[in-house]
Amino acid sequence: MSYNWNWGIFWQPAPDGTGVYFGWLISGLGWTLATALMAWVIALSLGSAVGTLRTTPVAWVVRLGNAYVEVFRNVPLLVQMFLWYFVLPELLPKALGDAMKQMVPPWASFWPAVLCLGFYTSARVSEQVRAGIQSLPSGQRMAGTALGLTLPQAYRFVLLPQAFRIILPPLTSEFMNIIKNSAVALTIGLMELTARARSMQEFSFQVFEAFTAATVIYILVTLIVVFGMRWVEKRVAVPGLISAAGAPQAGH
Amino acid sequence: MTRFSAVFVALAAAGALSGTALAQEGTLKKIKDTGTVTLGHRDTSIPFSYYDDKQKVVGYAMDICYKIVDAVKANLKMKKIDVKLNPVTSATRIPLMANGTIDLECGSTTNNLDRQKQVWFTITHFVTANRYVAKKSSKIKSLADLKGKTVVSTSGTTNIKWATEENAKRKLGMNIIAAKDHAEAFLTVETGRAVAFFMDDILLYSLVANSKNPSEWAIGSEAYTVEPYGIMLRKDDAAFKKVVDAAVRNLYKSGEINKIYDKWFLKPVPPKGINLNVPMSAQFKKVVANPTDSGDPKAY
């Protein structure tokens, strides 16, 4: 038996009466981006805070920050997804848990997915932020405090503005990761791009067309982000400062 | 961009696969050559194909499949055939059949004309109907009560397709969640994330019977569609289908099917030793008397 190709499938009506299969994929892309962007807000703000705290001279704060990172880094994303979706509502007071579970789809899977991806990525962002701050000469912090700045002020005006510019390339790849990782949310029922491609396959039986389309869309998104960020990197580059790109790092 | 242009070259190369190079030849020859047959099985299609309390795959469809394997063995005059088991889900079973990962799919797959464009089915081994299950406390009496509510079904099934189409046609405004398998879908209703689960009624009976509190569940009185189950095999493999069909027909003619049926539907079954107590339906009795592999619900 040979495979029956049908590239016209994208323009055939989808069974839910909302239009054609191509529309399914676009709606999937929309949810992928929405999930990734919302999670990125959490990841960036929490990650920056934790990363910054881990460079302070207060030992217990540093230890707490390290523990935070270890917890989120050493449990698989899929397991974390299940913890947010299946386990958390059962541990909360009943009324709150029920309210979480009874949110109208897609919100009941969207919000756990956003929180899960946000916290998971925040641990990785915090590693970058910490590395960025620590890559600055320690004289900078001392000079800041010697000028009469308080420690928070030194961070706000001296350390963080430089650190963020240095770590822009690794942050870009973290942002790419959050887009890709959002596909894991299909396990809790979020109809993002990969889930849409899969259900298109189930309904139309055109496996390879559906997955090819999803793959091409992911590649286009990657290209747009990479080229966009390259432009931003050039705009904000600090003359004379080497960026943190190129340091080999495990991950995805 | 050049490095990415190569991607499209690769995709075009994949397109070349559509040629005759991959024309699938007989499964019989493959079984003879390799001495093995791979059965696709399910996780939680109780009592058709599922893991028992010892995590072994058992079930009504599995028993029928083993009988088919015996018949194939006799037909090929082989001393022994190794049986390999490969788990499938509703979503993966058809592509995995098409790409040769599994040779027979032993589960609870509806035989319909749409699917016959992708795969073939042997003689029907059960006839069920599409219904919903809901908690009694939610007071759902009909489809109209589900308007605007959240419902669930298993992804890749005829049931979710029916629900999706019906939802659009009747403008019910239901939110439909797709679950990975039947247990997960049932759990979705049990934990209150959805109010009803659309599935074949026989699977719903077993899920309810095996649940923590069977008395809190109610299965809808209206049957929406007729779902004849068949064991899947590869399309356009007439020689294999002939042997498989003959094996199932023999089971029906010899009355052996009654023994297998009773074992799974009228006696206690694992994992909890619950007796489903579902006698053979008139529709299926008709199939046993006059075996058919029709994918048209009107034939039942």
Added chain:
Amino acid sequence: MFSGFDFDVIERSLPYLFREGMTFTLTLTAMAMTGGIVFGTLLAMARLSSAALFNVPAATYVNLMRSVPLVLVIFWFYFLVPWIGGWVFHKIYLLNPQGIGSVLVQLFGNAVKDGQTIQVGAFWSSVITFTLFEAAYYAEIMRAGIQSIARGQVSAGQALGLNYWQNMGHIVLPQAFRNMLPVLLTQTIILFQDTSLVYVLSITDFLGAAAKIAQRDGRLVEMYLFVAVVYFVVSYTLSYGVKHLQQRIAIIR
């Protein structure tokens, strides 16, 4: 808080979880790591080659794998590998039916001879998927490792009359591996966690085994918490070990 919980369910299912589930997870991790590092190193060498014939396909491959979600790749390969494998092996068979062709027939059966799809089960499909996917990540690490070796060493090797493979095998790669060992191991810890995604194919890995019990007994909370703890303990211990290794290597260097 845990009053209504049944932690007994974990104890009852321990043999199954570890004998079946964890064994699958660890075997898959070990095989994909080995294959991934070997293929990844080859990719890195190809990428650093000055010949477009090698560096363009290698770069394309690495960038493609790195822009697509692993979940999508898992689906792709599960459905596609038998087709591609059958097609590729058939072509190889036609080129050389006696030699390598007959080996392929031995390994994959007459399907190779007849140009059919080859049969790849769930386990091997996962091994292939993770090997090919993680190779793209290992490749980037090895590329950095190879680049970290001073040019002078390569030139010195050439001056001694070593060819490319001798130079790579005796001088560059051993040092690159050593320098990159901590990062390679960290990537392997990530691979170990990533294998949990075979859950989407209903394969019985550690998470898959736990999910089956959880759903059958309606004990999601207990099982998923237990799974999280086990993954944490294993990954944390390993990463702690890597940290120590890193310090030791750093001192020697």
